[in-house]
Amino acid sequence: MNINTKLLHGYPVICPETGASSIPKFQASTFHQTDVFNHKGYNYTRFGNPTITAVEECIKVLENAQFGLAFSSGMAAINAVLFLLSKGDHLILGKNIYGGTFQSINEFLIRFGVEVTWVDESDVNAWEAAIKPNTKMFYLESPSNPLLTITDLKAVTDVAKKHNILTACDNTFMTPLIQETLTLGIDIVIHSGTKFINGHSDVIAGLVATNDETLYNQLKIHQKALGGVLAVEEAWLLLRGVKTMGLRMEKSITNAQKIAEFLQTKEQVKQVYYPGLPTHPGYEIHQKQAKNGGAVLSFELETQEQVEQFFKKCQVPIVAVSLGGVESILSLPWLMSHAAMPEEERLKTGVTPTLVRLSCGIEDVEDLIADLEQALENNG
Numbered sequence: 001m002n003i004n005t006k007l008l009h010g011y012p013v014i015c016p017e018t019g020a021s022s023i024p025k026f027q028a029s030t031f032h033q034t035d036v037f038n039h040k041g042y043n044y045t046r047f048g049n050p051t052i053t054a055v056e057e058c059i060k061v062l063e064n065a066q067f068g069l070a071f072s073s074g075m076a077a078i079n080a081v082l083f084l085l086s087k088g089d090h091l092i093l094g095k096n097i098y099g100g101t102f103q104s105i106n107e108f109l110i111r112f113g114v115e116v117t118w119v120d121e122s123d124v125n126a127w128e129a130a131i132k133p134n135t136k137m138f139y140l141e142s143p144s145n146p147l148l149t150i151t152d153l154k155a156v157t158d159v160a161k162k163h164n165i166l167t168a169c170d171n172t173f174m175t176p177l178i179q180e181t182l183t184l185g186i187d188i189v190i191h192s193g194t195k196f197i198n199g200h201s202d203v204i205a206g207l208v209a210t211n212d213e214t215l216y217n218q219l220k221i222h223q224k225a226l227g228g229v230l231a232v233e234e235a236w237l238l239l240r241g242v243k244t245m246g247l248r249m250e251k252s253i254t255n256a257q258k259i260a261e262f263l264q265t266k267e268q269v270k271q272v273y274y275p276g277l278p279t280h281p282g283y284e285i286h287q288k289q290a291k292n293g294g295a296v297l298s299f300e301l302e303t304q305e306q307v308e309q310f311f312k313k314c315q316v317p318i319v320a321v322s323l324g325g326v327e328s329i330l331s332l333p334w335l336m337s338h339a340a341m342p343e344e345e346r347l348k349t350g351v352t353p354t355l356v357r358l359s360c361g362i363e364d365v366e367d368l369i370a371d372l373e374q375a376l377e378n379n380g
């Protein structure tokens, strides 16, 4: 089955009881048991719910995985995975990473006695050089948020396998449609379902997929015991949103490519970060492991005044914290997605006050380009 067919027919999309063309919202916290010793598959929604099961089947199918899990947010999914680590374990991860993940590691994992080493994610040797006898996990994100740096997923995973180290990868920016991380050797793939998978800026969700049954069973306990399960209403909305992901992504990605090329021609723009541009330092590797550059790009303006003007003048994209919606979303990572990182860390990793991130939506690209052009005008 090809992907657009799969998105509509590849997982439970029809109610098995009634034939309804959408899985109903089983809006119940608990399930009556006619037999106290046995239930019919569900007993309490934090442990499982048919609407949530459909989402878990969906991510499993999209990732060609054996197991899927749905969480209340991308961060709940990330934390469930990070909780596989125990006191005394060593975690290695790229220094360019989503600000929330950085915060969680800094606030909790380190306090809980996990040793952490940050490496240059684009340097395969740096991952290997950082390995210690207690290294338990490599945590990856490629392309990274917000600078779109690229990690060679296959090469880093090969290093991990050689040393018996677990690999987890945040695939939010690419989605399973563009980058098949499990096929590249990753053990656990994570998504903020809030973004492209739901795609309508109206749901917060997290998803995980794996082929390893032991990991799945452990993560299922984390989902249940930490309590970060996806809500029923959000599960239903996500099931509705995901059906159009193929079409949405296609248009958003075409728009992103055109916008990145346009921004490169503008003198007011110091630098464009987009892995679909041959000038991107990770271009070759990214082409090897993903189908295209995706729908998110970043660019660097010269001064803070320019940034202020630019945000004021932009009319079409919404200015907001998220990405992956049908509408284009403009954000300032310095004040938004990466505000939780100490200033020094942000600057060290290239998240400057003049770095702008654009998540491309499905608008007509001419309107987006015209809007960006007028916002940049007289702004140099």
Ligand SMILES: Cc1ncc(COP(=O)(O)O)c(C=O)c1O
Pocket: 073, 074, 075, 076, 098, 100, 141, 145, 170, 172, 173, 191, 192, 193, 194, 195, 204, 205, 206, 322, 323, 337
């Ligand atoms: C790459 C990445 N991973 C994870 C998250 C966290 O997702 P959520 O906001 O659904 O918790 C985000 C949010 O922006 C993100 O950009």
